[in-house]
Amino acid sequence: MRIGLFITCLNDTLFPGTGRAVVTLLERLGHTVEFPREQSCCAQMHFNTGYRPESLPMVARFARAFAGYDAIVTPSASCAAMIRDNHPVLAEQLGDAALRDAVAAVVPAVHELTEFLVDVLGVTDVGAVFPHRVTYHPTCHSLRGVRLGDRPLRLLRAVRGIDLVDLPAAEACCGFGGTFAVKNADTSTAILADKMTTVLSTGAEVLCAADNSCLMHIGGGLSRWNSGVRTLHLAEILAATEGTR
Amino acid sequence: MTEDTDHDGRVWLGTPAFPEAARTALADTRLRHNLRHATTTIRTKRLDATGEVPHWEELREAGAAIKRRTARHLATYLEQLEASVTAAGGTVHWAADATDANRIVARLVRAAGGPDTERHEVVKVKSMATQEIGLNEALAAAGITAYETDLAELIVQLGEDRPSHILVPAIHRNRAEIREIFAERMGEWGRAAPDDLTDDPKALAEAARLHLREKFLTTRVAISGANFAAADTGTIAVVESEGNGRMCLTLPETLITVMGIEKVVPTFTDLEVFLQLLPRSSTGERMNPYTSLWTGVTPGDGPQDFHLILLDNGRTDVLKDTVGRQALACIRCSACLNVCPVYERTGGHAYGSVYPGPIGAVLTPQLAGVRRAASLPFASTLCGACYEACPVKIDIPEILVHLRAKAVEAKRDGRALPTPEALAMKAAATVLDSPGLLAVAQRAGAAGGRLLGGRGGRIRRLPGPLAGWSATRDTPAPPRESFRTWWRAHREER
Ligand code: SF4
Numbered sequence: 251m252r253i254g255l256f257i258t259c260l261n262d263t264l265f266p267g268t269g270r271a272v273v274t275l276l277e278r279l280g281h282t283v284e285f286p287r288e289q290s291c292c293a294q295m296h297f298n299t300g301y302r303p304e305s306l307p308m309v310a311r312f313a314r315a316f317a318g319y320d321a322i323v324t325p326s327a328s329c330a331a332m333i334r335d336n337h338p339v340l341a342e343q344l345g346d347a348a349l350r351d352a353v354a355a356v357v358p359a360v361h362e363l364t365e366f367l368v369d370v371l372g373v374t375d376v377g378a379v380f381p382h383r384v385t386y387h388p389t390c391h392s393l394r395g396v397r398l399g400d401r402p403l404r405l406l407r408a409v410r411g412i413d414l415v416d417l418p419a420a421e422a423c424c425g426f427g428g429t430f431a432v433k434n435a436d437t438s439t440a441i442l443a444d445k446m447t448t449v450l451s452t453g454a455e456v457l458c459a460a461d462n463s464c465l466m467h468i469g470g471g472l473s474r475w476n477s478g479v480r481t482l483h484l485a486e487i488l489a490a491t492e493g494t495r
Numbered sequence: 496m497t498e499d500t501d502h503d504g505r506v507w508l509g510t511p512a513f514p515e516a517a518r519t520a521l522a523d524t525r526l527r528h529n530l531r532h533a534t535t536t537i538r539t540k541r542l543d544a545t546g547e548v549p550h551w552e553e554l555r556e557a558g559a560a561i562k563r564r565t566a567r568h569l570a571t572y573l574e575q576l577e578a579s580v581t582a583a584g585g586t587v588h589w590a591a592d593a594t595d596a597n598r599i600v601a602r603l604v605r606a607a608g609g610p611d612t613e614r615h616e617v618v619k620v621k622s623m624a625t626q627e628i629g630l631n632e633a634l635a636a637a638g639i640t641a642y643e644t645d646l647a648e649l650i651v652q653l654g655e656d657r658p659s660h661i662l663v664p665a666i667h668r669n670r671a672e673i674r675e676i677f678a679e680r681m682g683e684w685g686r687a688a689p690d691d692l693t694d695d696p697k698a699l700a701e702a703a704r705l706h707l708r709e710k711f712l713t714t715r716v717a718i719s720g721a722n723f724a725a726a727d728t729g730t731i732a733v734v735e736s737e738g739n740g741r742m743c744l745t746l747p748e749t750l751i752t753v754m755g756i757e758k759v760v761p762t763f764t765d766l767e768v769f770l771q772l773l774p775r776s777s778t779g780e781r782m783n784p785y786t787s788l789w790t791g792v793t794p795g796d797g798p799q800d801f802h803l804i805l806l807d808n809g810r811t812d813v814l815k816d817t818v819g820r821q822a823l824a825c826i827r828c829s830a831c832l833n834v835c836p837v838y839e840r841t842g843g844h845a846y847g848s849v850y851p852g853p854i855g856a857v858l859t860p861q862l863a864g865v866r867r868a869a870s871l872p873f874a875s876t877l878c879g880a881c882y883e884a885c886p887v888k889i890d891i892p893e894i895l896v897h898l899r900a901k902a903v904e905a906k907r908d909g910r911a912l913p914t915p916e917a918l919a920m921k922a923a924a925t926v927l928d929s930p931g932l933l934a935v936a937q938r939a940g941a942a943g944g945r946l947l948g949g950r951g952g953r954i955r956r957l958p959g960p961l962a963g964w965s966a967t968r969d970t971p972a973p974p975r976e977s978f979r980t981w982w983r984a985h986r987e988e989r
Contacts, residue, residue, distance in 0.1 A: 257978050257979075259927055259933065261978060262933070262937070262977050262978040262979055263933075263936075263937050263940060263973055263977055263978075264971050264973055264974070265971070266974055266976060266977055266978035266980075266981055267974075269978035269981075269982075270978070270981060273986070285979070285982045285986070287930055287979065288930060289930070290927045290928060290929070290930055290933055291927040291928075293927075295923070296920060296923070296924055297896065298877060298896055298899070299873075299899060299903070299916075299920065300872075300896070300899030300900040300901075300902055300903035300904075301900075301903060301917075301920045301924070302900050304920055304921060304924040305924075307924065307928040308924070308927055308928055311928055390876070390877070390878035390879055390880075391879075393879075394878070394879035394880070394882070394883055395879065422836065423836040423876050423878035423880065425836060425876060426876065427875065427876030427877055427878070428877070429873075430873065430875065430876045430877070431964055431968075432960060432961060432963060432964050433514060433873050434513065434514050434517060434837075434873070434874060435514075435963030435964055435966065435967075436514070436517060436518045436521050436963075437514075437517045437521065437837055437840055437841055437874075438876075438964075439966075439967040439968075440521050440527075440840040441836045441837070441840060441876070442967070442968075466970070466971060467968060469969075469971070470953070470967075470968030470969045470970055470971075471967060471968050473953050473968075473969040474955075474967060474968055474969050
């Protein structure tokens with residue numbers, strides 16, 4: 251199986267550790283991963299902020315970079331949702347027939363990481379060891395965008411040494427919303443404050459999720475509050491073994 | 496608050512743009528507490544009420560399908576409705592906009608008052624369409640006093656306030672505030688509240704009942720909204736919880752119903768679907784306490800003069816937009832408000848419109864024009880909770896993003912120079928469409944991050960438009976090595 255890794259622009263730039271973790275994890279499970287260097291961004295920020303024409307070249311780039319892969323794996327539920335739900339729409343509205351075909355060819359191969367592990371590879375125990383108190387936040391896009399269901403929790407429960415605690419009101423939005431956090435900074439902060447309060451109530455050392463974007467926002471708040479709670483993409487927990495953490 | 500004068504739709508009240516209005520609301524801790532308490536309670540009830548219906552998803556699909564069909568053949572169903580209502584002894588009026596509708600109502604009220612009476616008064620049962628067109632204000636200007644009879648509307652009217660929720664217009668008020676409003680203002684409008692009024696809900700309800708009873712028994716004209724109107728029979732349906740609506744709909748001699756044209760449904764039997772969807776989604780009840788259905792006039796029973804005003808006010812324009820028109824399927828249940836993380840913090844007034852919350856964010860810009868309400872489509876995190884809750888499956892996030900594109904388009908058209916945001920988006924698009932430039936930007940970002948004081952850790956203050964973000968959040972400093980650099984060094988040459 252030819253697996254292409256779509257790292258996403260945010261992870262590439264700010265959270266390379268998540269990408270390294272995905273590579274480590276998939277190699278440990280016996281798979282070779284390729285990183286098409288032509289890739290860049292899923293265009294979510296542009297699309298969601300209303301800049302459709304600007305999004306189109308990124309849609310075309312994605313289809314070009316990932317043509318021919320059996321599986322395209324990404325450690326971002328929100329980027330997976332963007333590609334699945336909106337690349338076909340953009341190609342339909344603004345693209346030509348060739349682009350529509352190219353998009354239609356790659357979209358079915360796209361998998362968010364936990365979907366790929368559970369549904370395609372059929373594993374829930376990835377051999378991870380992580381002896382820490384952890385709580386999991388289901389981000390809106392993992393919940394309602396790609397519908398990950400309990401896949402992340404099944405993977406986390408199989409991690410050795412982990413003390414996995416429930417997050418109260420887990421399904422409440424964290425208030426990030428991409429450019430929403432910039433355009434409506436005050437409202438975003440008010441929503442964030444409630445999320446942080448529930449995180450702190452669990453006594454967890456680590457908050458994890460399937461999206462570094464939301465974690466950047468929640469983690470930024472937790473750091474400003476000097477809470478001592480770390481945020482970590484769940485790929486990094488799944489990649490951890492004895493001695494690594 | 497300034498009224499927009501160049502537009503007679505009245506949907507948009509011209510309050511400040513959402514981010515500024517939200518800031519004021521957020522600072523009001525009592526408001527936030529009232530809202531959180533109310534929305535959390537309704538949310539839980541709603542989940543229980545929808546969860547116990549085994550075929551809830553099929554019901555939602557049925558509701559959505561009826562609404563889609565109605566939207567496709569709206570003109571046909573409206574003509575059928577007109578014929579049915581006329582045949583049943585009612586009179587149908589068509590109103591193109593707010594001014595039109597208000598003029599028709601004022602004329603009808605005056606005519607109904609008769610030449611022998613000086614009193615021009617009407618009782619009203621909750622109707623969003625009349626709020627949309629600013630009917631009470633227009634009637635007042637014409638010398639007619641309108642009395643709201645829905646408990647929450649009464650609180651809003653007495654408090655000289657604006658509704659902040661579709662279903663619970665006074666959701667932003669708590670019992671103590673309501674007691675204060677009743678004690679101070681009831682006397683000016685009619686029967687005063689008792690001197691020993693407490694903030695016990697029973698006492699408040701009793702005070703309202705006595706105050707309103709007087710109005711019901713003496714007022715000859717009533718104005719109502721409509722939840723549904725069946726085209727085949729001409730039957731109008733009003734759904735409510737208090738029974739005050741029923742008083743309005745049966746006691747007066749003349750009944751005037753103002754209804755948005757999208758409220759028509761093809762057949763009477765379609766009500767079966769909506770009367771299951773609506774109460775469970777809105778109040779979390781299996782059945783609403785009062786459902787009133789009437790068809791034209793019945794000699795010797797109820798109002799003997801019935802007028803139906805079919806209000807367009809921008810709706811036919813909305814219909815032309817195949818994505819945006821979904822919003823016209825709304826049955827005003829308010830489920831989307833109660834699950835919305837933004838609404839829960841800001842309340843309804845921040846939306847500057849009679850339609851607040853997620854549905855307001857997509858309906859108002861369409862009815863009032865995207866330029867006028869340009870900040871509303873951006874007043875959402877796109878979390879999707881509204882879509883999941885909506886009983887008629889309106890894809891609110893899809894419409895939000897669609898309207899964002901229109902708002903950006905409108906700005907592009909209206910300006911000789913691109914906005915700073917447009918320039919930034921263009922620049923970002925150029926970088927993101929080129930892995931080479933991205934790598935350069937990543938190195939620059941890492942250096943810049945160190946400059947901003949984030950060495951190995953976190954940046955505490957960002958420049959320019961990102962300042963709002965960094966007021967409450969640290970930003971991770973970009974690492975020296977991006978993923979693509981690491982990959983080239985550790986994997987590529989293998
Ligand atoms: S949009 Fe849907 S959820 Fe919101 S009020 Fe209308 S019908 Fe209810």
